[in-house]
Amino acid sequence: MATDTTKIKLPTSVVPTIFKQVGNNSTIAALSPSIPHTFTNTDYLVFNQSAEAEVVEEGAKKSAYEQTFTPVTGKRFKVVTTTRVTDELRWADEDNRLEIVSNIIADQSAAMGRALDYVVYHAVNPKTGGALGGYNALTAGAKTVTATSDAVADIDSMSDQLMDYDITGFALSKSFASSLRKLRVPSTGTRLYPEIPLNLQVGNLDGIPAATSNTVNGKLATTPTNVLAIMGDFSLIKWGMVRDIYSELIEYGDPDNTGADLKGSNQVAYRTEAVYAYAVLDTKGFSVLKSA
Secondary structure, eight states: OOOOOTTOOOOSSOOOOOOOOOOOOOHHHHHSOBOOOOSSOOEEEEEOOOOOOOOOOTTOOOOOOOOOEEEEEOEEEEEEEEEEEEGGGGGSOHHHHHHHHHHHHHHHHHHHHHHHHIIIIIOBOTTTOOBOTTOOOHHHHSEEEEOOSOHHHHHHHHHHTTTTSOOOEEEEOHHHHHHHHTOBOTTTOOBSOTTSOTTOOOSEETTEEEEEOTTTTTTTOSSOOOEEEEEEOGGGEEEEEEEEEEEEEEOSSOTTOSSOOTGGGTEEEEEEEEEEEEEESOGGGEEEEEOO
8 A cells, every 4th residue: 555645744843643543453363363374385174073972782883983074275365565755754853753654564564454354254455445366255155144123133143053163253343333332221221232332342242252343344345245243263264474574664666556766756665564374164154244
């Protein structure tokens, strides 16, 4: 992502004022632990725990139980974000310059975290909003529940779809979290879900770990996903860094293909890159609530 800041003028004394919107972070990173990966392809052999004990009469023959393994191959993808700033930043006081650069890199790192949700949930490129070829969206293979006017009943319907799975996480879009926060007990007027604060940063819901982000509904997708929430066994999402996030300063050339040379535009660019690997072992271990 390139941000044109050619019109920013830094005075002799810089007072950094950083404007931050409410953060949209990766719900997958919040609900599923990361696992370090290497550049080699990772195949997961999915073991289905479906054996049952057999009662055998004395002298009777014992029957066999055959276990089949379903292989799931992980996929890799690289994420990149580039921010252009005026080279006058170098003239700023060292402490101020460090704070500005730190905020640029923090902003880029958060964007890369959100990219994980967009790729895994929706198979969408967050920069363009378009679909990614060769990637399968988790929401396309999960069990779908159509939203009604009763949000509480919708949550029950989602859990009913997962009777054979352990529910370990609940990812909510901000719009759905907001609608739940407004529900009240008719007789007392108290909130039905008091664990949802005003900032909608949900830590748990009905005793289940929960996270809220606009990545759940794919806000940046050009084609609306209609997704309101995702519930399921988030341990079925295996993900990690093949290459850790790193940042570099670029002083020359046109690193983001904007047609403007950095040196000729009196700019420098900060680029952050990382390589992810992930696999969804069983999409049926998730239920997705979608608007009608």
